[in-house]
Amino acid sequence: MSPATKRIEARQILQNYNIMYSINCSTKLIDFLVVGFSDFPDIQTPLFLYFLSVYILTLCGNLVLVVLIIWSPSLSTPMYFFLCNLSTLDVIYTSVTGPKLISIFATNNGRISYVECILQLYFFIAFGSTEYFLLTVMSYDRYVAVCKPLYYSIIMNQQVCKSVAIGSWLGGLVASIPIASVTSTLDYCSLNLIDHFFCDVNALIHLACNDTTLLHTVILIQGVVLVMTSFILTVISYIQILCSIMRIRTSTGKYKTFSTCGSHLTVVSLFYVMVFFLYMRPSSSMSLSEAKILTTLYVYIIPLLNPVVYSFRNQSVKEALRKLPISLLKKLLAFTS
Numbered sequence: 001m002s003p004a005t006k007r008i009e010a011r012q013i014l015q016n017y018n019i020m021y022s023i024n025c026s027t028k029l030i031d032f033l034v035v036g037f038s039d040f041p042d043i044q045t046p047l048f049l050y051f052l053s054v055y056i057l058t059l060c061g062n063l064v065l066v067v068l069i070i071w072s073p074s075l076s077t078p079m080y081f082f083l084c085n086l087s088t089l090d091v092i093y094t095s096v097t098g099p100k101l102i103s104i105f106a107t108n109n110g111r112i113s114y115v116e117c118i119l120q121l122y123f124f125i126a127f128g129s130t131e132y133f134l135l136t137v138m139s140y141d142r143y144v145a146v147c148k149p150l151y152y153s154i155i156m157n158q159q160v161c162k163s164v165a166i167g168s169w170l171g172g173l174v175a176s177i178p179i180a181s182v183t184s185t186l187d188y189c190s191l192n193l194i195d196h197f198f199c200d201v202n203a204l205i206h207l208a209c210n211d212t213t214l215l216h217t218v219i220l221i222q223g224v225v226l227v228m229t230s231f232i233l234t235v236i237s238y239i240q241i242l243c244s245i246m247r248i249r250t251s252t253g254k255y256k257t258f259s260t261c262g263s264h265l266t267v268v269s270l271f272y273v274m275v276f277f278l279y280m281r282p283s284s285s286m287s288l289s290e291a292k293i294l295t296t297l298y299v300y301i302i303p304l305l306n307p308v309v310y311s312f313r314n315q316s317v318k319e320a321l322r323k324l325p326i327s328l329l330k331k332l333l334a335f336t337s
Contacts, residue, residue, distance in 0.1 A: 020071055025289035029072060032117050032192045032199070032207075034102060034110035037292065054300050055098040055310065061307035062087040065317075068073040072320035078156040079145070079264075080157040082138045083310060085165050089134060090303035093127040097299060104197070114188075121188055124198065130172025135268055137164050140236040142261035147244045182215045183294040227292035231272055263310045270305065274298045 032129045066282050069075045071082040077099065096118065110121070144155050183201060186208040196203040205212050241261060248254045274297060311317045 007201075016300040031111055031113045031229060032188070032194050034100075034104060034112055034194045034197065034199070036104045036110055036197045038231060039292075043048060048102065051098070051105065051296075051300070052102050054304055055094060055102065058094050058304045059091055059100075062090045063306065064218050065307040065310065067233050068320055070319065072323070074160060074173065074239065074316060075320050078141050078161045079138070081161050082141060082165065086131070086138070087307060089127055089130055089337050090306055093124075094300055094303050096123045096127060101197050105106055110194075117194075117204075118180060118184045120198045121201060121204070124185060125176035125179055125201070126172045129175040129226055129324070130168055130170075131271070132173050132226055133168035134165075135264075135271060136230045136233050138264050139268065142264055143237040146261065146321075147239045158181075175222065177298045179215070179222060186215065188210065197296070204256050209276070222254065226274065233274075234268055238268075263314050266309050267302075268300055270309075273304060 037044070041046065065087045066084050069080045069087075100112065100120070141156055145152050148155065179201060183204055186204070187210045188204070188207050189209040192207065194200075194207070196204045201215075205215060208215075238261075245254050245258055274294070277294065311321065
């Protein structure tokens, strides 16, 4: 019997068994077993190739965009500075879960230590929170550029941009502490099967053998404070932008102004649609398999699409991409001479 089949049978036993009578809190767990996508035992190889390809493409696409922004003088503006931060974040964010998931497919071994699991949960929430902050800041940047163009260079000066970017990264790292800390205090006794492809907080809640009320409260508060506040600020920024665009008399002027924020609006729309569709629906309305599939779209597909959206819909990025080889060659020659 293959390890994948054993994991499926073990999970089915746990689902059909009354958990109240199976928990033995006298023994503390030291590791977990990540089920991954063993729900689909017949397509493990295609899934392995799929996630490996998506991860590699995500790394390549975002790293190319980072190099392009750093090395291209024409992209040395606040908008591209924040985009560089977003691409860097996407590389790190997908790396929190990507390599582990790929190794599970490659080795059929989903074992993960308790400490590694809590760290994975912490960084997953941290970098996810950082993305909320960065997307909100980028929305404000587009608001200032469209609605207050004469004051743009003053409001979004270099010092402000650096401070806001650092604040977004630190804010994400701090925001994940409450959930990760409370999760680490829970007791995970005789049950260690994580029915997900990483250490998701919802999956860990189902394994806890003591009261999880505090953790649910912390998650609710963070969701309201972080997610809803970021979403509302983003919506307000774009309402102001659309009002400014509507006051422009010519259709050419409207299109030109809207094109300056079209790429970011596309990314923000994809991000929040996926977040609300995944986390704002009742948990009973989707199966565990559906939840895992939707989470992969949120964790892997959106970071993969970000550089594609910004490169294909942005003339400045496409122009800088064409000039990049010549620019790199000139810098290399200047460095060696």
